Amino acid sequence: MNKLITSAIQKLGLLSAGLLMPVWALANDMTTKYNLRTPASGMAEDIYGLHNFLLAVCLVIFVVVFGVMFYSMWAHRKSRGHKPADFHESHTLEIAWTIVPFLIVVVIGVYATPVVMAQKDTTNADITVKATGYQWKWGYDYLKGEGQGISFLSTLTTPYEQRVNQQPKTNDYLSEVDNPLVVPVGKKIRVVTTANDVIHAWMVPAFGVKQDAIPGFVRDTWFRAERVGTFNGHCAELCGKDHAFMPIVVRVVTPEEYTAWVNEQKAKTAQVQQAGAQVAQVAQVK
Ligand SMILES: [Cu+2]
Numbered sequence: 001m002n003k004l005i006t007s008a009i010q011k012l013g014l015l016s017a018g019l020l021m022p023v024w025a026l027a028n029d030m031t032t033k034y035n036l037r038t039p040a041s042g043m044a045e046d047i048y049g050l051h052n053f054l055l056a057v058c059l060v061i062f063v064v065v066f067g068v069m070f071y072s073m074w075a076h077r078k079s080r081g082h083k084p085a086d087f088h089e090s091h092t093l094e095i096a097w098t099i100v101p102f103l104i105v106v107v108i109g110v111y112a113t114p115v116v117m118a119q120k121d122t123t124n125a126d127i128t129v130k131a132t133g134y135q136w137k138w139g140y141d142y143l144k145g146e147g148q149g150i151s152f153l154s155t156l157t158t159p160y161e162q163r164v165n166q167q168p169k170t171n172d173y174l175s176e177v178d179n180p181l182v183v184p185v186g187k188k189i190r191v192v193t194t195a196n197d198v199i200h201a202w203m204v205p206a207f208g209v210k211q212d213a214i215p216g217f218v219r220d221t222w223f224r225a226e227r228v229g230t231f232n233g234h235c236a237e238l239c240g241k242d243h244a245f246m247p248i249v250v251r252v253v254t255p256e257e258y259t260a261w262v263n264e265q266k267a268k269t270a271q272v273q274q275a276g277a278q279v280a281q282v283a284q285v286k
Contacts, residue, residue: 035048035052039206040231041209042224043208044205044207061104119222126184128142129141129183129189133213138153138181140153147265154248156177156245158245183225183252188224189225191209192218194219200213204250206231
């Protein structure tokens with residue numbers, strides 16, 4: 001008898017595990033598909049946690065409010081002969097529905113304020129890069145730190161044929177550029193944003209960064225990438241007909257690879273300057 005019960009329990013356990021596994025897998029799949037992007041910086045992780053916490057708070061409020069409402073409608077319906085209560089000015093109720101939402105807002109504020117404050121703290125950056133929005137590309141100037149003086153434009157490389165369905169779309173469709181922004185892993189990168197023509201916005205979700213780039217103004221934000229890889233973002237402010245065609249690509253590399261990249265860029269610039277000087281000399285001789 002005991003054996004029978006044990007095997008029954010085992011079978012039940014296996015069955016529920018078998019049923020739960022796909023549910024778990026689906027939930028995981030839904031989370032990566034429909035939730036925020038997988039964080040690649042401490043800031044993005046904080047924002048992700050804050051987002052999940054707020055979603056849970058909203059869900060609890062939703063269930064409680066609608067639960068009470070639907071229960072009241074069902075239990076006190078007219079067909080049951082229910083007589084409405086006729087109390088007025090219940091101080092207990094009025095105080096409760098003022099204090100409870102206030103406490104909820106305070107809890108949310110206590111959790112959210114340090115995250116928002118940290119986002120604004122752009123001090124002690126290792127590298128400062130200026131990102132300038134153009135219709136419709138990004139310009140990067142390394143202002144301070146290793147790589148100072150490097151400057152280039154970053155333009156979409158997806159062929160026009162893919163946009164108009166004359167070629168099959170690749171995985172990098174509208175998320176590929178000729179010159180990605182290159183930064184070292186684990187370093188605090190301050191991004192100063194501005195624009196040349198209209199308002200754009202520099203956004204890389206995996207770093208938890210989004211900052212408007214406004215012509216004539218300078219704004220800043222920061223991130224510290226925690227793993228190497230390529231991360232994508234897009235202009236996040238409707239800026240004209242090609243708004244969808246000015247992606248942001250950030251290549252996060254090891255410090256050694258970054259130094260090598262900096263040297264390569266400097267050599268390129270020196271070559272261009274030399275060629276320019278030669279042309280100027282020839283022009284002078286003529
Ligand atoms: Cu834009």
